[in-house]
Structure formats: structure tokens, C-alpha cells
Amino acid sequence: MRVLPIRYSSDVTALTRFYEALGLRVGPVSRPGGWIEMPAEGGVLGVHRASAEDAGRCELAFAADEPLETVSARLRTAGFEPGPVTDEAFGHSLRVQDPDGVWVQINLYDRDLYT
The missing domain is CATH 3.30.720.120 (Signal recognition particle alu RNA binding heterodimer, srp9/1)
Known part of the structure; x- marks a missing residue:
């Protein structure tokens, strides 16, 4: 990532x-x-x-190199509640709040969709 x-x-x-x-x-x-x-x-x-x-x-965002469902499952196992994986014009995205309540975005880019 x-x-x-x-x-x-x-x-x-x-x-x-x-x-x-x-x-x-x-x-x-x-x-x-x-x-x-x-x-x-x-x-x-x-x-x-x-x-x-x-x-x-x-x-703050991260570019993932693995399926977001995998990231989401890992976050849930650690006690965090990510939002749903969302289909975007650039690929897929999910958002989750860190322990301070700040939203963090994790994206899986498909450059064929936007470049």
C-alpha cells in the first residue's frame, strides 16, 4: 500500500x-x-x-495493491468499521475513521478507467 x-x-x-x-x-x-x-x-x-x-x-488516502474487501476484513478484525466498498470512476474506494475520528480513504485504482 x-x-x-x-x-x-x-x-x-x-x-x-x-x-x-x-x-x-x-x-x-x-x-x-x-x-x-x-x-x-x-x-x-x-x-x-x-x-x-x-x-x-x-x-489522507492510500493506494491499495490488494482487493479492498481484504482490507475491509482486516480492519473489521482489528475492531474498526469501514464503510462499504464503493464503485468509483477510477476503480474502487472505501473510507474508515481512524481512532481520532479522522476519515481515511483507501483506493484501488484501475487506470484504464480514467487515463
Whole structure:
């Protein structure tokens, strides 16, 4: 599983230029351009188009390399209650609250669906 923080922005182009200047590179991009993955040595930064009210928000997410049903079962065994596995335009997703009540998103990407 890779760490994948998601940075929401109302100006994806400007934010992408900023992180390129920091040394990240552009990876997979969604066909409409509202999602850009920027691989780094220790993970990936997701840049996601958002409304002005959500601009600046950051969400902790992970890119799974195993079926989300497996992740969900492991969380339940450990005493946590993940939400359902949801079919998304990019693959599948599930959300779960950590012990502090912060939502964490786990995604299983199917790049054929969006790049």
C-alpha cells in the first residue's frame, strides 16, 4: 500500500506547477484533467480539482495493491468499521475513521478507467 495524500485545489494547473518546482513529476492524469498523480520517492501526491470552498483541503488516502474487501476484513478484525466498498470512476474506494475520528480513504485504482 502506498501513501497518497490528496490535495484539493481550485487551480490544478498552478498547484501542479508548484509541486513540479519542488521536484515532483507529473504521472497519470485523468482524461478531464481534474486528477493528477505526482509520484515522489516516498509515495504519490494526488492533486484533485475542487470548488473554492474545498480548495486547500488535504485528505489522507492510500493506494491499495490488494482487493479492498481484504482490507475491509482486516480492519473489521482489528475492531474498526469501514464503510462499504464503493464503485468509483477510477476503480474502487472505501473510507474508515481512524481512532481520532479522522476519515481515511483507501483506493484501488484501475487506470484504464480514467487515463
